[in-house]
Amino acid sequence: MANSLNGLDLDALDRHLRAVGVPRTGELRAELISGGRSNLTFLVYDDAAKWVLRRPPLSGLTPSAHDMGREYRVISALAGTAVPVPPAVTASDDESVLGAPFQMVEYVPGRVVRHTEDLEALGDRTAISETVDALIRVLADLHAIDPEAVGLGDFGKPAGYLERQVRRWGSQWELVQRENDPNDADVRRLHARLAESVPPQSRSAIVHGDYRIDNTLIDRDDHTKVLAVLDWEMSTLGDPVSDAALMCVYRHPMFNTIHANAAWASPLMPDVDDLAQRYATAAGHSLDHWEFYMALGYFKVAVIAAGIAYRARVGGGVAEGTEEVDQAVGPLIAEGLALLKG
Template identity: 75%
Template structure:
């Protein structure tokens, strides 16, 4: 039984046995991903496979890595039209692994992160059908009644847009460079957003980071979503903000934030086509859409600046300049949306 940094398999094994989770043979672990977000491991014994997520070892931001929150929404959505992995166990303290963690059943399938993986799904018709399936799942999520699944208190049902504008505006001061040339555009876009906040379209469960690489596609049928992943940003909010961020991730500049990102590929329909697909799938009009898109551009710009900031702080500067270059055009796109 060998360990990875941040993962004590002997302690995890004791926890699983004490929790009454069926076990067969020695636990094994494989590191899947991590660094900018939570650490993810594939855990297996002779009979079962699970996926375990825990916060990163360094630079933890508690609000972005709430294990209990992520686990709760996955458990609540079981049995709905939204495909999720079966919840297995969770600890919201450091008594087992030295940090909170959550574990769900392993879902086999494809995770499409890069353009080459998107191309491997099939021709244009297959990719179009895959996009339609992804958008249908997002619409299904927004159609779930939070009270009916025990998530009525998962967030504040009103004031979401005001909080988003305030939150992402305040984040800039934490991630900006000294004498940052984007200061003026950040201030201008933040002011425009604050003045243009529309009435909330409605309240729904929002994913907060929805795009193709945060899902698992069926291994045999890429036009079927097997599971939605990465719920750490989920809450109760305005579903149009969720849809707009999905569209903004399609912007070519996203390649600078995540190199060769599949969702930013030209094989994916452009932003306006994605928006229309969502509107039809959800049966929801796109009122005040320019605001929602501008807010999404603003959010993604600040996220990009945050990635560059953490890279500078850690000394991992290989991609810092490239990611930093995404901030200005994203801010400019947001300003264009609001005129």
């Protein structure tokens, strides 16, 4: 059996799958799925089945990120709800298998919309708008789920989520910034303004933490149907308006520096105000203190960009061009500061 993929020992994985009772037919093979900026994602298959396996990067890990157990737990809990997820297969914290925790789900053969050309393939602007409506409906459905009813009542601390987000991403900046980083003063300024202006939490819900079109799979034959929501590593119990705001922040053109030619940042997509209104309508909730939520989203994405560049510097980048993504940090922080200029 071939086992040369960096970060994936197929012999060890095969033994694990057989031990946990996953049916196997023929030789186990795998390939790295492109597009990842954080965790490593592999397509694993034999003669009869396909799976998707995710594990942390080989280096450059940051605290609280890359949580395989968290991702697997929420996928398992959401099975059978209004939120489509890939069927869960197995997860393990035993690092003797792959050298790191991992989780594996069934492969869902849907359409990946990552780049502008993928978006154009959905059809005209009307078709794209219909897909966006479907995506927002799924996000609103997620936020409407009772965490207790699906066994996620202890998935996070419902109270104090916004304060913790401000602290968490401020702490992440301390870990990933460059030496003598030119953005440091503005990052600290925005962090202080956020800490001073945290509003009352809108309500508590399951939040995805990274919701946009390229973290979903769309039906190949029906652009209005979302087959699966992916990449749950940042999910928790928190303020759902922060999820909606982050979705809107990803519309910023600088997101193209993080993900080149990104579908979600395309001019073909509805603008930020339109997305926000669609979410408010679908969720049936107002978007009070919207400027704070958007500023927090810009802060978060800026620090994520710095983290991607950090992993590239220490040898853990998993996609080409990761050395350049910190160019997005300054403009994103500036957007956040402009929102909280008072």
